[in-house]
Amino acid sequence: MVLTKSQQKTVNLVKRHWQLYLLLLLPIIWLIIFKYVPMYGAQIAFKKYIVTKGIVDSPWIGLGNFERFINSAKFELVIINTLVLSFYQLVGSFPFPILLALCLNQVRQKAFKKTVQLVTYAPHFISMVVLVGIMIQVFHPRIGLTAFLARMLEVDAPNWMGSPSAFPHVYVGSGLWQNVGFRAIIYLAVLATIDPTLHEAAIVxxxxxxxxxxxxxxxxxxxxxxxxxxxxxGRVLNISFEKIYLMQNPINIRVSEVISTYVYKVGLLSTTLDFSYGSAIGLLQGVVSLLLILFVNKLARRLSGHGIW
Amino acid sequence: MESGNSISTPRDIDDVFLPHVKETGSDKVFTTTNYIVLGIALLGVMAPLLHVLASSFSSTTAVMSGHVLLWPVDFSLDGYEAVFNYKRVWVGLGNSLFYSVFGTMVNVTMTFLAAYPLARQNLPGRKFFTFLFLFTMLFGGGLIPTYLNLQKLGLLNTRWVMILPGSIAIWNLLITITYLRTTIPTEIHDAAQIDGCNDIKYLISIVLPLSKPIIAVIALFYAVQHWNTYFDALIYLRDHGLHPLQIVLREILVLQEMEMGDIDLHEYYKLMGLKELLKYSLIVVAAFPILVVYPFVQKYFIKGMMIGSIK
Structure with a gap:
């Protein structure tokens, strides 16, 4: 076989850098075993999974699992909850980091500015379990902080953790509390790049x-x-499992059940472990999310000239 | 890339420009309002933390009667005593420490093994391999196929399941690649090559020493992730002896389950309040290590965010 010049060059490069491929070998093996094998395994969404036969040998049943989910009573509930919570979080938490950054940017007193930054970034590093633990204690209807304040104002103490109508607000509000400072970092960085001559001209x-x-x-x-x-x-369907699962209780389950928690329950928690059904729901979410992300990335690219890739 | 410094010290236009001009009336109102808004934000973020901290140092009666606001009432260390006598907490703490330290070592090694070759502009196949990694950020097999895979590999309910499946976080891989590309000039590599330095030798003697900042950044990201997550443990670990701290915290703080037999508190047994008090102290104990270390490593996190965003 005769190689063209450029092919020959590539072969030489590969030969010269064999050590680099050697280094890359372990990560690639890892990638295949832990990421791509499960992707191949996602085919059980189209099968009736039989434990003794395993993933590959179980019989195909086409789109049966998907139809079952779409026709199930849970479908509408889970989709609506997921979208409502995600969009509420998206819109509700959008303006505040900007506001914080704009305000911080005006502060001349370094010590005060540093303090505000230090304190508002801190909750970002608290784990979800501790966050929800704090919420349960602080909103405790009898001994919590809100109960104390309610007594001072002589109103009835709210029970936010045990009320379905309060659930979305508590979910979004706590997320804001945890992340507002950290999200402001990026805006502060952008503010630092604004051309000072603009300000000078405006002052004049x-x-x-x-x-x-x-x-x-x-x-x-x-x-x-x-x-x-x-x-x-683009990530509206990928609502984080960790926090919402911790916040769920029998009282708020009608507004708090989302796709990821539902998949976990039908797939791994229920007594009639339905691997195929759970996988189908997960796969549906995954595919729709992928399309959404590709779409919004294109949109972002058009708006700003660059997407995330 | 201008790192942390430019963020904490932006140019003070008004100080540089026209420093002698006094603030006008409307500017004074603005500045005051600005401080009030920030003051409210500061208080709003601090209040829940202070309330928990204050409660944890109060007595059971003060806590149970709801008298604690932001300062301890009737100071006592009973809550902490209860936490320190709770065995499950210590087992969890030990496990979390193991997963965080050992896991982070594996993470950093694996991430570097992948990032170093992929940061090379002229490596044939680089684009394809990078795509293989990137794609998993957008799409995955899903919870259940992943579970079945780990089951087949025999990793369920072992310590390995907390370390191996998450060896590389794609985001951290990306910032490492970006760092290597933007901070280490290719001229160094060319020079080293002329001197007969091979790729592995170059990695060890030149790239790694120059990469200390990025190693600090990703090690921190990984360590915090290991310390804070409970999801993998919830799904993959059954043995109580393997559970990390977050699972124990979940039982106590969220599910409100406590094995009173594990606490050596016979004389306090009747004090139901101690159960409640213990939660406050436990929150403080669990969040304390990170919140204390964090002010010192803050700049690394910010650096990581910035490298990520110039991608």
């Missing part, structure tokens, strides 16, 4: 601080904000 023109924040700082971070928002939209 007699603009006050509020006007400069509104007409210079805010437009300056808007492109970043829009791209982040669009990209997050």
């Amino acid at each position: 023109d007699g603009a006050n601080k509020l006007q400069r924040m509104w007409h210079i700082d805010l437009p300056g971070i808007m492109p970043t904000a829009v791209v982040l928002l669009v990209l997050q939209t």
